[in-house]
Amino acid sequence: MIKKRILAVYLLAFFNLTGCAEPQILEEIGLITTIGYDEGEKGLIKGTAVELKIEPDAKTDIKIVETQAYSVRGLNTSANKKTSKRLLAGQLRVILLGEELAHQRMLHISDTLAKDPAISDLSYLSIVEGEARDLLNLQDPHIPNIGLHLFRLIEQNTKDEIMPSATLQEVLHRYYSAGRDPFIPILKKIDNSEVKFTGVGIYKDDRLVGRISTDQSFYLKLINDKYKAGSTELIFMSESPKLRGLSHSERKTVISLDTIHSNSDIKLVNKKNLEFDIKVKLNARLIDINSDIDLTKSSNLKLFEKEVSKEMEKRVENLIAYCQSKNSDIIGLGEVYRFSVRNSKLTKKKWHEMYPNAKVNVKVDFTMMRSGIND
Amino acid sequence: MFFKKTLSTNKQEKEKSKDADNIIPTNRERMSLEFRRRLQNSADIVETEVPGTGITLFYFHTLIDMNLLHKDIIEQIKNQSFHSIENIMGQLSVGIMDKTNQMDKVIQSAIGGHVIIHLEGADKVIYARIASNTGRALSNAINESQVIGPQIAFNESLSTNLSLIRKYIADPNLSIEDIRVGKRTTTAVSLIHIHGIANQQMVDILRDRIKKINMDGLIDSSVLVQLIEDNSLSIFPQMVLTERPDRICSWLLMGKLVVMVDGSPQAIACPQSFLEYFQSMEDKNVNWQVATFLRLLRIFALFLSVYFTAIYVASLTFHYEVIPQTLLIPLSESRARVPFPPIMEALIMEFFIELLREAAARLPTKVGQSMGIVGGIVIGTAAVDAGFTSNILIIIVALGALASFTTPNYSMGNIVRVLRFPIIVLAGFWGFYGIMFGFCFILIHLLRQSSLGTPFLTPFYPPRLADWKNSIIRLPLTFTAKRPNQTRPEDVDKYNPSVAKEKE
Incomplete structure (x- = not known):
């Protein structure tokens, strides 16, 4: 008798808990794979869904379905009025933000999308x-599906480490973390x-400040x-004249x-006068160089490695200087500060006051693994 | 008190008179009458008088070997005179015989293929066994065929089957116990174990279970299994049936118990774990890498068979998010023509496949081949062309069916097939929640089962790490020196592992 009662409780719980499962049969729904947002007139958002x-x-x-509304959710409702199948965003892979809208409303939109459990946090922004x-209205015979094309383009470049990864989850994480800004x-x-x-667009908090x-x-x-x-x-x-390029008009070295x-x-x-050391160790294979330097000689190799390291250091320094000038900490120095200093109670505001004055020393250590050039 | 006493005295008197009835008559006519009366005047009763000796033979001509009767009995005693039955016994050259003065015993022996030798005036009769062997010869294992290893299978004769086992295990400790089951059939049931390996407590439990059976008749071991299982209400069998003597012997050596029924070509083995249903005898015969691969394949096939169609239904009905983007277009394209919701589509296709299989199993072999053609054409192409189902589902259903055939045990294969349907229904109504509910339900059910008192999901629950070496994987023989914990063997070591690892 008791067993039966327990079983009944379980069954009841099961039926109640899963009663909300709403059928969404594949061929009866329209799947939004890519969505673009633009600034419309008078605070409207223009949505373009693939x-x-x-x-x-x-x-x-x-x-392509285009609509306008005052909110992100409102877009969905008004888009539904135009389609024969119910629009659902569970297969959303790419979110595009128009330049104008990206300046102001990035956070609003990504926050709303992240709150929808059907939308994957791994969608690319x-x-x-x-x-x-x-x-999204691009017309090309070789791109029959712009949504898929964009997704593949971003995915391929992110996996090949050409494009920095910015998924919905990563962007929001960088935004909400004190001592880091999204890009x-x-x-x-x-x-x-x-x-x-x-x-790459860089943000200070939720404002696009530079690129x-x-x-x-x-x-x-x-x-x-x-x-x-x-x-x-x-x-x-x-x-060094040894490394000067032969083919380049200004005799620049191309590697x-x-x-x-x-x-x-x-x-x-240094905690007081904010100072960071960035050490980068890097090794790579040289596949092309336009000078005729003989890299089998160890003195030449040392020279080459030093020059490359120096150049890279310069570029990293430039990048950091630029970010500091825009007061956007995309590298996350603030996070390093936060976990290095006890009870720092760092807030975004506090960090943005400290960050532009931080001193950053960059050290790049480049090692060439193989030259790959026939001797 | 008083009544009890009178009752008991009555009983004693009755028994006494019964005993008197039971004494065989010395007179031939009376013996004949009594014999025929007790055996319902059957037409196959034969009464032969051996000329000049005063001896009469009673027997069923359907049960005995007439050649032996003439050669070993009639030839030996004709034209001689005997004073006592002991004299006759000395003359006969029959291996199994004895004497009795009990009529019950006489009747039982006659049914069991004995010939009754009655000497006029003697107070006892001889019963000698010359039963005829009707049955088929030993043949290949058809239901559990394998490429490497012995090909022979049990047949319907218990004594033949026992001799097969004896041949494999020439061990004086091999114990064969005879138990009779069935009030009317009195079927011979043999309980076999190796003394010193098998757990004695388990033997006692199993013997007890068989002895307590109160049935009119027992025809096959598959019926006996249902009677002695721990939980016969469960869909999962807890004792395994096999037709392979090599398998039975290897199990006996592991410390398992075996039950054989006369007239049944399949032996029962227990205790059995769930995983063992997905192991084949061939796993032991091929090398361990291949065996491990095959075992993993079968476990994968089990999940594929039970859940694949359900996952299709669930993801198409509820969880379109999980479909890979590249699959979206072909999936929706093939679904666009189908007029049914996914659950109906899946159930129809599964039903088709089951129909096909059942039809093929029931048809005579010669006609069976045409079933393949019908199935291939109807299900393969016509159903898709007619917009009845999507072609992706066909692949999934066919894969599921194929996967269910990889289960080496026929009865477990059936269960894998049946389990699919409730899971599909759950998936169709509640999506992945439903599948998970079904999975948990099955898992909990399996956890609660036992086989002769040992947990059904051993060695995973309760975890017996030592037994994992021979579970869904199989390590080389040098690693498996111990008998499995599951059988609680009295002798744990198969061999001395330290010696086994040395190679000359």
Whole structure:
């Protein structure tokens, strides 16, 4: 008797708890795979959604739905009025923010999206130079599905360590962490047929304050993260005549590095007069160089490594100087400060007062693993 | 008190008179009458008088070997005169015989294939066993076939089966116990174990269970299993049936108990764990890497078979988020033509496959082949063309069916097939919650089962790390020197492990 009662309780709990499961049958819903937000008139948000709409007889698999509303959720409701299938965002992979909107309302939008349990926190965020709507309406015979194309583009570049990763979760984490500011990569439509990764937008709190180039984003990742198989091209004016490039008009040295392994270490060395040491260890394979230096000689190799290290140091310093001038701590020095100083009670505001005056010493230690050049 | 006493005296008197009835008559006519009366005047009773001796033979001609009767009995005693039955016994060259004065015993022996030798005037009769062997010859194992290893299978004769086991295990400790089950059939049931390895307590429990059976008849061991299982209400069998003598012998050596039923080609072995249903005898015969691979494959197939269709239904009905983006387009394209919701679609397809399988199993072998063609065409292409189902589901259902065939044990394979349906229904109504509910339900049920008192999910629950060496993986023989904890063997070591690792 008791057993039966327990069973009944379990069953009741089961039916009650799962009663909310609402059927969303695949072919009866419209799947939003990419969504773009733009600033509209009078505080409206213009939403452009790429809907994956499967009709066996239709030529394309996607449909662009454009709507306007005052809130993110409102967009969904008004978009539904235009479609034959209920729009759901569970397959959302890429969120695009128009340039204008990215300045002010990034946080509002990503916060709202993150609150929706159906939306993956691993969706990629991107800023669009110009309007997101414009980019999503790109017409090219080789890009039949712009949503999938964007997702693949971002994913491929993030995995190849060219683009710094900015998923919804990462951006919000960087925003909410005291002593760190978010950054979001920037995409641009070129000639109505291509999309290109053109830079990284950097934030102070939730305001877009500046941008760094794609080259600089390499150094951002170098300090921030580890490289496992990165690659880069370095063009610089060498002090040593041995390294001067032959092909370049200004005799600049052009080198190409591959299979980059790196790790970085940031240390707080002075708590009072804020001073950080950034040490980066980096080894890579040289795959191309435009000078005729003989790298089999150890003196030449040392020279080469020193020059490259110096150049990289300079670039990292430049990057940090730029970020400090914009008061945007995308590297996360504040976090280092926070866990190095006991009871620092760091707040975002406090950190933004301290950060621009911090001194940062950069040390890059570059080692060439293999030259890969035939002797 | 008083009544009791009278009752008991009555009883004693009755027994006395019964005893008197039970004494065989010395007179031939009366013996004949009594014999026929007790055996319902059956048409196959034969009464032969051996000329010139005063001896009469009573027997069922359907049960005995007539050649032996002539050669070993009639030839030996005809035209001689005997004074006592002991004289006759001296003349006969039959291996199994004895004498009795009890009519009950006479009747029992006659049914069991004995010939009754009655000497006029003697107060006892001889019963000699010359039973005929009707049955088929030993043949290959069909239901549990394997490539490497012995091919022979048990047949319906208990004595043949026992001789097969004796041949494999020439150990004086091999104990075969005879128990009779069934009031009417009095079927011979043998309880087999190796004394000194098998746990004596388990032997006692099993013997007790078999002895307590109160049935009119027992035809097959598969019925006996249902009677002596720990929980016969469970869908999972807790004792295994096998037709392979090599398997039985290897289990006996592990310390398991075996029950065989006369007339049944399948032996019962216990205690048995859930995992062992997914092990095949061949795992022992191939090298350990291959065996491990095959075992992992079968476990994977088990999950595939039970859950794959359900996951399809759940993700299409509720959780479109989990579908990989590359799969979205082909999935929705094939689904777009189907008029049913996913759960109906899946149930229809599973039903198709089950129909096909059941039809193929019931059909004569010659016609069975055409089933493959019908199934291939109807289910493979026509159903999709007709917009009846999506082609991705066909792949999933076919995979699930295929995976269920990899289960080496037929009865467990059936269960894997049946379990799919409730899980699909749960998935169709409650998505992944439903699947999880079903999974937990099955898991908890399995946790609660036992086989002859040992936990059904051993060695995982309760964890017996030493037994993991031979569970879903199989380590080399040098690693498995100990008998499994599951059987609680009285002799733990199979061999001395330190010696085994030395190689010449």
